[in-house]
Amino acid sequence: MRYLKTIIYVDNVEEVLDFYYQAFGLSAVELTESADYGELNTGQVTLGFASHPYAQAQFxxxxxxxxxxxxxxxxxxxxxxxxxxxxxxxxxxAGAEPLMPPCSKNEHTQAYVRAIDGTLVALVS
Structure with a gap:
């Protein structure tokens, strides 16, 4: 078994994909015709976004x-x-909410923002 992907449910998939590109440089590799699901190129594990109505219908x-x-x-x-x-x-x-400005912790620098979809994002060196 291996970890395949993370999917975050959001209000507007296209808007969130654009935000993650503008904020973090992650480009979209997929967006369904209905725009209720999209994925970003992260280089490793897939990061996907699906619409709230899609999730509500499924779950x-x-x-x-x-x-x-x-x-x-x-x-x-x-x-x-x-x-x-x-x-x-x-x-x-790009619109992220600043939560913790960059600071040194141990041998790393880290900061926190909150993406427009509400997800906490840690930035680390």
Whole structure:
């Protein structure tokens, strides 16, 4: 068995794909004709996004819709960066909510932002 992909359910798949490109440089490799599912090129594990209506139809009562303005869900995405400060500034300029500016921790630099879909994103060196 191997870990294949992560899918995050969002309000607008196209908008989120564009945000992740603008903020983190991840380009889309797939977007369905109905725009209810898309994937980004991460180089390793697939990062996909699907619409809330798609998830609600699939999972019915087992699905709780995330809300970007509510507290974040209990997970984060971690992006390895060459320059955390530049990556942080770029993400914020693209619309990410700044949560923790770049700081040194042990031998690494890290920062946190919240993507427009509400996902916590760690930027680390």
């Amino acid at each position: 019915k009562q087992s699905y709780i819709r995330s809300q970007p303005k509510q507290p974040a869900l209990g997970f984060e995405l971690t992006m390895l960066c060459n320059n955390v400060s530049e990556s942080y500034d770029k993400a914020v300029a």
